[in-house]
Amino acid sequence: AHLDRMAEVEPKIKAFLHVDRETTLEQARAVDARLKAGEQLGPLAGVPIAHKDIFATRDMPTTAASKILEGWRPPYDATVTARLRAAGLVILGKTNLDEFAMGSSTENSAFHPTHNPWDLTRVPGGSSGGSSAAVAAYEAPLSTGTDTGGSIRQPASVTGIVGMKPTYGGSSRYGLIAFASSLDTPGPFARNVLDAALLHEVFSGHDPMDSTSIDAPVPSVVEAAKNADVAGLRIGVVKEFAGDGYQPGVLARYHEAVQLLESLGAKVVEVSCPSFTTALPAYYLIAPSEASSNLARFDAMRYGLRVGDDGTHSAEEVMALTRAAGFGPEVKRRIMLGTYALSSGYYDAYYGQAQKVRTVISREFEAAYQQVDVLVSPTTPTTAFAIGERTDDPMAMYLADLCTIPSNLAGNAAMSVPVGLADEDDLPVGLQIMAPVLADDRCYRVGAAVE
Template sequence: FEAPLAIGTDTGGSIRQPASVTGTVGVKPTYGSVSRYGLIAMASSLDQAGPCTRTVEDAALLHDVIGGYDPKDSTSIRDGFGDFVAAARSKDVKGLRVGVIEQLEHDDFDPLVRARFEESLALLEEAGAEIVRVSCPNFEYALGAYYLIMPSEASSNLAKFDGMRFGLRVIPEDNPTAERVMAATRGEGFGAEVKRRILLGTYALSSGYYDAYYGSAQKVRTLVQRDFAAAYEKVDVLASPTAPTVAFPLGQKVDNPMMMYLNDIATIPANLAGVPGMSLPSGLAEDGLPAGIQFLAPALGDDRLYRVGGALEALLEQKWGGPILAQAPALEGGAR
């Protein structure tokens, strides 16, 4: 509650997943619709800046301010933006077709997270939306493709942080040659997870492995994009839980990178396809911790997210007797 508005960056879910576990609203806009000028690039074909707020309407207002064409960003889109604020305020989902992604309904999701998700869908259906089950068969390969594409691009983008041109510089006391300065700087400046991703990406881009790994991952990316295109011929927006679980204890999964990566299973497809996504609270689950529901829309269909998000937010506030986060019990230390 320290700030009503913030701007985050989402490469594989880093706006939407924090929103999910904190009971707030996070939006990853259509790729290229919000300028990334001035940001440190991690994975250039995936990164996107977007709003982090307490309400759907606040997200729409902030999105209106930060969105639009920027000549300083070569990926920036010139036009095609909807009226986000009007969409958020409409509270009308009559006739809206909401597709539930079959591949994201499996047992890996916490039962209470799934329960809040199903309850949210029921509220939308009662308000006039049509709920449709859709299949996106290649989504099961999205996680593996992402964890080749993202590290490869991170390896390339972070190469500039070598102690010579940008950022930190660590100078060894003994024989400070350029090579030793680079090694010391990168050893000191990058944490274990960043080093892991750089090493993985460098390997995937190395001679003899490029086509087998990075090239194959890009082919999977195309299949994921085709799944989205086919789904949007049947529905207006897609829905899933944002994350498999509610917030877990700090440090619980640090020693198991694979378990950490699996948290991205629902959010990654949107980044691979460049489509917009929103997470908002779906209710309270285990120990009063918030769960999140995710909506996805076609490229430049961000206004659809605000329409369904604004409507569901109002319906849930009716059900819970006010904003969901306000219903959460105070956590240890006195903070919500």
Template sequence: MTEQNYTPDQLIRLSALQMADLLRAGTITSVELTQAHLDRIADVDGGESGIHAFLHVNTDEALAVAAEVDAIRAAGGLEADALHPLAGVPIAVKDLIVTIGQPTTAGSKMLEGWMSPYDATVVEKIRTARLPILGKTNLDEFAMGSSTEHSAFGNTLNPWDPARIPGGSGGGSAAAVAAFMAPLALGTDTGGSIRQPGAVTGTVGAKPTYGGVSRYGVIAMASSLDQVGPVTRTVQDSAALQELIGGHDPRDSTSLPKPLEGLLTAAQQQDITGLRIGIVKELQGEGYQAGVLERFQEAVKVLEDAGAVVQEVSCPHFGYALGAYYLIMPSEVSSNLAKFDGVRYGNRVVPDGGGTIEQVMGATRAAGFGEEVKRRIILGTYALSAGYYDAYYGSAQKVRTLIQRDLEAAFDQVDVLISPTSPTTAFAFGEKLDDPLAMYLNDVATIPANLAGIPGISVPGGLSEGLPVGVQFLAPVRGDAVMYRAAAALESRLEQQWGGPIWQQSERLAATDHSQTAGGDR
């Protein structure tokens, strides 16, 4: 492959920052790059055997933005010099984030076909930086799920094995990046919905410090837990994207007053000599697959060999995190989704022969919400009801405080924490669909970060029986830079061992003939 002659298949396998370098050098154009990704989407995403990562493909606008970037660069001058470093690199957006000109459905019949009159802050930043938006990606309805099986518009498949789930709720964004349909994507993480899909698809998923990225224009699931973050194939790409979308937003009352800076610089460092890394005692052992623990232990050894100081730390209240989360989150769901009643928001359903306003609301919510959304609304409404508030919601908030104190004590001893991202590799479709508790247990390692508002990232840690395993780093509040530093150090050293990125170990993903790639059996 020469510098001047990249095939479309080679282009889509580069990192986002590599693509950006080629665009600035004039080696490729944004139109060529964007079209290569749109062709990839057409090739592997549609049809009965397609991955189904996208709910909407934004072809015309994406190509128009790409052409605009190319024209600015060709003209040169101050406007070209002022272009964002990622200008012209395509991106996908989770369909929970509102966008002008594209439907925003939240994966629900309740919002099917809805067109937002405004852009989310993160979308505004993407448009200002001139990244072509490829489209909107699939998700569990209103971001409630760990497998993307709860989308009202069908399952997204895992590019590594189409019989398995791509994680959730952001399985669409993770699958799009894993299958080279997009080099960058946005997700949202309420209890692990960026990191867990990253773990099971061999991608990088990061949850910034709470408030580090604006939530304005993101359809709320649980407001004290939700956070927008990057979905990428490399740690440096993730850091660069977080820097682009982050910063203070006066329209978001939870937005941090100062931006989180130095993320990409931290991710470019290779020296972790003396970095203190804590293994969380409570996030391993029973319930974790043997192969997941083996890859995790190997990752820890790699970090030790690189000069990190590793020790075990205890967070004794982590055992209560799952229970606390599944009281706090549904309570906030119950409140946030009350407005979707067919009167204020949502597609209205009128009973046969008409009905009272209450009957219209009841029919609308019965038809518009899926089973998992209804389950969480009922659970949350019960937890907030008179006579039960203190026993359930109030007690869960007290546990949340104890978890925050556990983490503060741990970070007094170490710089970052490390654990497996998910207890298992990707499971088969339907395997846990009828067992909500088993499904919820997928988030056991990721939930503490959301309860405490700290940053977390999942990076590929290798394979177990041919499926990706994720390794998670957690850092203190506003400690995103040190999180990226540790994650990048592990990523680079593991790739040296593997001889390249993790996807090169998959025959489905490493193939250059489109007929042999994910979804290509059509």
């Protein structure tokens, strides 16, 4: 049924980079055989899923939406992929994204943009915009994403679905093509909070293949999603994330959601986190710095594309020609910015300063969580913007992540849950729910109460 739905709507939505009906049906038959053989597979056995094309899959291409990886087939599965398969989920295909997950609209894909199912002239958010659009368009009931600076929560918000960034280290980065290693976090998309929780539990948990994976029990998020009781819970409204620059319709739905929580017995207090407004510039130094180092591996020798290998160019020239042809403009901008920020003489002023800001933000979270159990804000200042509207203005594009980035810098858990449509454009609005490290269950509990 989902393959048929994809055949019907994909020409308009373009959520996928790779679909192969036969591989999908083969997986489904294999799951069926395992179930018939009496294997205990858990609640998601046989459920189809759309998988972000940044996770290594041994039976499907893995491109990170970059020309430099076009046609590459990894010899192994990412841990997230392997855990989906082990639980019997059936992969429908690989979804579109901003190249190497750098962007907020999926327009930086080297292949094509993806369209928001609510309004085809709008973006589905990014970088995991193929995954958000696939679920919002009923092409898949579930999908995977990665959140480095908001790339699960922001696309979930603008397509009206649930998206969760687990605690950093709570889900494995092994086999995830690296963007900014200290921030990258795999997480689930679903149309409701309980479905997201079921998927969260399938792929979370310690992985010895990832050195930053947390060796602690996974918070029981499924239990939390079933227990939507917020009576007595202390909820902090982040003062800095409202007001100028926020769309009135976004603020209206946000304030209603807060009132709803209050009417359900939560204690709502205003909390000030003054440094959160400096998270964005700090992130845009830290993330590109890590990216400039991670992307050095695309050297024309190891993977995919190779340009100028005709006997007339040196290895160094082949490397330069390949990177010039294989990386898109946003990726090049990040590599240059990161290389500059890390260079001797500038390191202390830029990268070092940004790391200090990161520490201050973590401390403000810690102070806030002395007073409250969760923090809330709008997920993103506006609803989905028009395709093309921000492509010439990287700074305007970066603003989409204003509210999401602090939780990445601190490594905390954070969710976006739909809270209705904005009056001025009838487009979805998301509520962001932030919780301390390893308190992912609180996001699910509050999310289930407001959905």
